[in-house]
Amino acid sequence: MFATAPLRIVAVSAGLSSPSSTRLLADRLAEATRERLTADQDRPVEVRVVELRDLAVSVANHLVTGFPPADLRDAIDAVTGADGLIAVSPVFTASYSGLFKSFFDVLDPTALTGKPVLIAATGGTPRHSLVLDHAMRPLFSYLRAVTLPTSVYAASEDWGAPGDEYTEGLPARIRRAGGELASAVTGRAVSGASRAATPDDGEDAVVPFEQQLAALRTS
Template identity: 65%
Template sequence: MKPLKIVAVSAGLGVPSSTRLLADRLAAATRQQVADEPGRAVEVRVVELRDLATDVAHNMVTGFPSPALAEAIEAVSESDGLIAVTPIFTASYSGLFKSFFDVIDNTALTGKPVLIAATGGTARHSLALEHALRPLFAYLRAVVVPTAVYAASEDWGTGGSGPGGALTERIDRAAGELAALILGRAATAPAAEPADDAFDVVPFAEQLAALRAN
């Protein structure tokens, strides 16, 4: 049984970054809940968009990804579950975050389980998850988990991010929903395509000749 692949995309710009920290927390929680399923191996990867910013810009202008960007796009496209985390700028996702998903084929996320999350300086921007991120991934035909996770600055410094804290509870709940979708999708994976000779296809010319004969 091949390992399930979880990819977290972080659009944080700073080093260190609260956006990357949230991505790591969500990835670890999801990995733990998927790995609790007997016989399931899990691979986790974090894609740092900060390191790909120039490549993304060049791709938007030229239409061709660099090797590093192409590899990141492939990882996201082939993942069994995606965690997408962005800082909130001007009440919406960052330009880098949006640009990255703009250069991905718009069918690559069809049916893919996605957990959306964001960070910001104040809790007032938490609704950006619902009016900006959720519609974006709905347009891409992804399956977005019900619980979105927003972490404001105060969530990291008031004990909310520790065991039993409010942020930790949201992370665990969202991770559980993503894990359930990943495992459910793996369990119902479509069977192999039928062989080419499974169907008897009559060429159009022969069908037309038959009609004329009648």
């Protein structure tokens, strides 16, 4: 009997302080995802949090030299090998932090293709919540990740505040987002196993753009 490989959830936290609300939100989203995965299936679940503040110098060195130090290489391997990714950044100047962007800049552009990603952000005021849709979602769309419908923004006033009849409180949003990521991860694991068991019939082959243009010219 073969041991079942664990599902790997990796959370990337770009918080700069210690402790930080960004790391706290990453931890809570990871725990909500783990709880749903554990409740829904029997496979073990591994959760890891990557703290970008500890990798800032290594990220800068990689951008300059093109070679990742060992600690950054380990973090990159964890992120690209995860079954599900949680990405959390503080808001700086109405966008994600420079450290957050720099880390994802050093990834191979295709490394996150098809990977379920839950995006989240923290800030001092609710006015910056649109950063999720005008900055973070386009970033992961460019990287061809599968960004989940529910994103989570936590302003300072959200911590410990209950929801009302119009807006879910932060704990409810965290549970909903974690549930979505868990569903995406298990669905991806099943579909990946199905693809491995089914011969490639060529239907998903990518036709180069130049070849498509040539076909138009001769038609």
